[in-house]
Every structure is written in C-alpha cells, then in structure tokens.
Amino acid sequence: MENLHEYLPQSVEGKAVLITGGTTGIGRAIAVLLARLGARVMIFGHRQDHLDDALADIKATAATDVYGYVIDVVKEEDIACMFREVDAKLKTLDVLINNVAMGYGNVTEGEYKDWQRVVNVNLTSYLAFCAGAIARMQANGSGHIINIGSMSANRREETGSVYVATKAAIQAYSEALRKEVNKRGIKVTLIEPGAVDTDMQQQPTTQKLEKVESLEMLTAQDVAVAVLYCLSQPKRCDVVELKVRPHLQLI
Template identity: 65%
Template sequence: MENIQEYLPQQVQGKKVLISGGTTGIGRATAVLLAKLGATVAVFGRHEQELNDALRDIEEQAGVTVIGFTADTAKEEDIKKIFDTVKEELGGLDVLINNAAIGFGSVTDGGYKDWEYAVKTNLLGYLACAGEAIKIMKDNGGGHIVNIGSMSADVREEKSAVYVATKSGIQGFSEALRKQVNPDGIKISLIEPGAVDTDMQQQDTEKKREEVASGKMLKADDIAMAVLYCISQPKRCDVVELKVRPHLQLI
C-alpha cells in the first residue's frame, strides 16, 4: 500500500459535520469520536436537558466544544432553523449524519397522530435534512450523507410494523438518492445496526450491560466507528451499505 494516510481517521479533521439526534445514543457517541479527531461538529436534539448533558459530555471526552441546539425534525419550521444554523455557525457542510429517530410499535398501538409523528421523525425528517444538505453540498462541490437505518428493514419484527415501515423507507430512499447525487460528488451511506445499547431499548440498564457483555447487543461506540469508517474512505470509494449486528444476534 503506497499511501496509508488516505485511509486513516485523520481524514475527518476540519470537516464540518451535522448530527441529527446528536444528544443521545449513537449520535452522541459519534459526536464525541469525530470531535476528538478534529471535525467541527454540530448536534441537535429535541430536549434542552439532553442537549446540555450531551454538550458537557462531549466537551469532557473530546476536549473541545461543539455547536448544539434544540430542534425537532418532525417540524417543518425546525428544518429551516437547523440549516440556517448550519450556514451561520458551521459556514458550510461536509457530512450530514441522519440519526434522529424514535421507536414505535404497530398500527395496533396509539393512533393517527402517534403514527404521523413517528413517520415524520424517522422518515420525513431524513428526507428533509438530506434535501437541505444536498443544496449546500452541491455548492461546495461534494459531501457525504450517512443515514442510520436499522436491521428492522430486513428482519421486519412482529409488532413493530410502524417502525419497520420507516426503516424500510430509509433503505429504499438511500439507494435511490445515491444514484441521483453521486454524479454531484455526494456520497450516500446507509448503516443498519442491530440491537444497540441506547435509550430506544426498553430493558433496564443492568440488563443492557449484560446483553453487551454476552455479545447480544452493541454499544453506541460500535456504530460511531462504523460512521467513521464510511466517511474516512478516499473519494473514489463509497461504502454504500453497512450492516453491523451483535455477534449473537442471529436474525
């Protein structure tokens, strides 16, 4: 190998990165990792307390401050707020990590407003953020969008029809969008994790620790490393789809 440097994580140094749902779980872990490696990171989430906790945590672990604000991708007016902030605070955008999502069951749970909010958050929010990011990236001559999906798109668990529908939508969206924007120098990567120790998992903390230790559940850091792998590749190389599952999660 002639030039190992083009594959090393230092490639993210100086990149301008926006992470939706960056205040908890996978988003927060990714923010810590990329900030440590010198990226300029902006995160947002729905709740002020979680945001404050995340900003403090990221600063302690990464040794740098990141941009943080509250926003809800299910709300059209907040999409404008997000990308106004990107332009003002980041001054551009190299990487969008579409990560904000909520868990949900089936159409036998809740009602229309509940399903609507889940679909807006888990699917429409990804579409809207990607659409706005592409406008900026085209002007910059390229960029990278990483969509955090779920293995649920393939497994299609019983009693999770609404969640499965949204993650299946992300799968199709990612593939079609990649074909459209690759000629503009914009990469699209889809990462589909299995079970991850985040707030979305309903087990108590001790149970989740046991699941991680036994190889039945991933840590959020594992998916952060998958994001890093995707965005660290040289320009000629696209990681189109990456499935990351716990060693003993067999379905």
C-alpha cells in the first residue's frame, strides 16, 4: 500500500480535550489514556471526593497538564464557568467528549423533577457543551466531538424508558449535528457501548468482574481505546458511529 504512514494512528499529543463526567467510569478511563499519550485534559464531576481520586489517578501517568473541577451540569452558570476555564487553561479546544450520564428507570417510578434532571444531565448538557465547543472549534476550522451514547437507544429496554429516551435522543442528535458542523471542519462521532463495568451497573463488583471474565461485559478501558481509535483517524476519515459490545452480549 502506498502512503501507509497516512493510515498509522494520528497523535493526540498536545490536543486540548474536555471530558464531561470525567471523574468515574468511562470518562475517567478516557482521561487516563489520553493524558498518558500527551493530551492536555480537563475533566469535571459533581463530587469532590471522586474528582480528587480521579486527578490522582490521571496525573500518576499523565505526560502533560491535567485540570479538574466540580460542577453541576444542570446549571447554566456552571457550564459557562467551565468554558471560561477552558479558555483560561487550555486556550483552545480540539476535542469534546460528552460522557456525563445518569441512569434511570421508568416514567412510573418518579415525578417531574426526577425526569427533568435526567433529561438535563443526559441530553441538555450535551447540547450545551456542543454549543460551547463548536464556537471554539469553528474559529480554528477543526475539532472533534465524541458523544457517548448507549446500546439502549436501539435495545429500548422496558425497565428504563426514561434513560432510553435520552440515549435515543443522543443518537438522533449526533446524526443531525454531524450534518450541521462537518462543513466547518468539525467531526462528530457517536459511540454506543454495551454493558460496561461501571458504577451505573447496579450489580456487586464481584459479579461484574465475573461478567468481564466471561466476555459478557466490557471494561471502561475498552471504551477508552475505542475513543482513541476514533480520534486517531486521518482528517478525511470520519468514524460516524461505533457500536462496542461484549462478545457474548448477544442482543
């Protein structure tokens, strides 16, 4: 093959990366991996203890700067504050990874304020962070937005109709967003993992580890590597949608 070097993974070294929900689970694994490879990473979460633990983990192998904050993504002023920190610390924004999420069951299990918070965290925050990212990326003529969705958008489990609604919305939004911004040099990727060993899975840790060993569950690191794959493609190549499922999650 001619020009094989063009197909070797593109480096993330020096890239300015904002990860929403980066203190636990998938977001934390992504932050650890990208920071280790030289990306300048900024994360946030909603608990100080989680943030402190995550920053210690990330900085242990980070090759460059790492920043972290505690915010509430349902508050518009907190999101605005986050982007002020992006401008002050990162100076630019190359990559947004929308990962923050909360699980929820059915509409019969709560009331309006509960559903509203799930929608605000799982969907409205994605819109808000995309808007802030696009404003900065289009000024540079390039950028990459990765939205972390879920297999629930297609599986549509009867035990989680509210959560399903938000993830189905993210699926549709990602497709429309790509059509909106790709002409500005901005890539959009949707990654939809299957079952992942994170705190969102309401099972004992030992049971989740057994499922990982039996190929019925992914690790957060598996999804992080999928993110890296999408970020590593040549400029002309868009990974539009990537479904990653455990080998024996046959759905």
